[in-house]
Amino acid sequence: MSPRHVAVLVAAASLALVAACSEDAPAQGPRTQGSSSPTESTSPPPPSPDKPPTITLTVVGDLMLVRGVPDAAAALEPLSKRLRSADITVGNLESTLSTDGEPTQGSDSFGGSPALLGPLRRAGFDALLLANNHVGDYGEKALVDTVETLQDSPIAPFGAGAGLSEASRPAVIERQGVRFAFVGFNAIGETPRAEPGTPGALSVRMPPRTGPLVPADLDHVASVVRRTARRADVVVVLPHWGTQYTHAPEPIQRSVARRLVAAGADLVVGGHPHWVQAFDEVHGVPVLHSLGNFVFDMDFMTETMEGVFLETTWRGAELERIRLVPYRMDPVAFAPRVVRGAAADEILADVRPSAPSR
Numbered sequence: 001m002s003p004r005h006v007a008v009l010v011a012a013a014s015l016a017l018v019a020a021c022s023e024d025a026p027a028q029g030p031r032t033q034g035s036s037s038p039t040e041s042t043s044p045p046p047p048s049p050d051k052p053p054t055i056t057l058t059v060v061g062d063l064m065l066v067r068g069v070p071d072a073a074a075a076l077e078p079l080s081k082r083l084r085s086a087d088i089t090v091g092n093l094e095s096t097l098s099t100d101g102e103p104t105q106g107s108d109s110f111g112g113s114p115a116l117l118g119p120l121r122r123a124g125f126d127a128l129l130l131a132n133n134h135v136g137d138y139g140e141k142a143l144v145d146t147v148e149t150l151q152d153s154p155i156a157p158f159g160a161g162a163g164l165s166e167a168s169r170p171a172v173i174e175r176q177g178v179r180f181a182f183v184g185f186n187a188i189g190e191t192p193r194a195e196p197g198t199p200g201a202l203s204v205r206m207p208p209r210t211g212p213l214v215p216a217d218l219d220h221v222a223s224v225v226r227r228t229a230r231r232a233d234v235v236v237v238l239p240h241w242g243t244q245y246t247h248a249p250e251p252i253q254r255s256v257a258r259r260l261v262a263a264g265a266d267l268v269v270g271g272h273p274h275w276v277q278a279f280d281e282v283h284g285v286p287v288l289h290s291l292g293n294f295v296f297d298m299d300f301m302t303e304t305m306e307g308v309f310l311e312t313t314w315r316g317a318e319l320e321r322i323r324l325v326p327y328r329m330d331p332v333a334f335a336p337r338v339v340r341g342a343a344a345d346e347i348l349a350d351v352r353p354s355a356p357s358r
Helices: 001-015 071-082 114-121 140-150 215-231 251-263 341-351
Strands: 056-065 090-095 128-129 156-157 172-174 178-186 234-240 267-271 279-282 285-288 291-295 306-315 318-329 336-338
Touching: 001 071, 001 251, 001 279, 056 071, 056 234, 071 114, 071 291, 071 336, 090 178, 090 234, 114 140, 128 178, 140 156, 140 178, 140 279, 156 178, 215 251, 251 267, 251 279, 251 285, 285 318, 291 306, 306 341, 318 341
Parallel strands: 056 090, 056 291, 090 128, 128 156, 178 234, 234 267, 267 285
Antiparallel strands: 056 306, 172 178, 279 285, 306 318, 318 336
């Protein structure tokens, strides 16, 4: 049995155990903030040639830190210690960092400012997905400003840009000699599709929101994953896809996931539905269709106020362990807090591993 299959089986078993995790039990010791690579004070000794390094990667769901969220720093603070403890932490930023333009989605236009960088960095984020249906909420200039603001910061953007080439460019983060690359795409629409010379998000038109699957779109993303896999040790793909307010992935998501894995994805972690969705395995590669909201002011139903974040452990480029950690947001600060016991069991029941996809 391959290490990947072992990892998936461990992940499935961990669903019953993760509820015992506490907020103060990080996967490994904290790293130093503000550095793009481990420092001398926190780095383990260089690995021997026959012992690959151990690296931890945490992925969270949808981050919307404006509109009804009163204080971004307060919303992120309860879990910031745990997020900072990972070697790499990644999330999906569902807003702009600029409002230099007209809102395109009315009251659902999520406009932030560069002031969000401080709370995000202090919470441990190293890279942010911008391939979603809100990075275009204030037009092309605000989208490009958002990308450039992140490029000038310690947090790497991916999934959007001033043109198709930039939107297709992965974020690559190296830890202990292992290169992790992150590719993201938007299947929901609303944000314009990036094209040569035209700002937007790397996009795949597919059900349920942007029509039937357009093979050329998926071909392009698959080629990006394939090229990335040739120069990175680990490739993580973050699709923004699916139907809102349901635990059930669209059948097309599984077809697209198979194509991503065939192209070289080592992990697929989706978002957008605002509810958690199923855990699949495709040829030994974990596919999490939606982690749910991480911070979002959707206090109108239980499911939009809860979710899971993903903690993974890698032995070099091999996925050794994954853990899904359930949480609920409070209705005032919209701050996620880890839950245990029956509350955790209820959330994890909606992320049951499905039969392997072949």
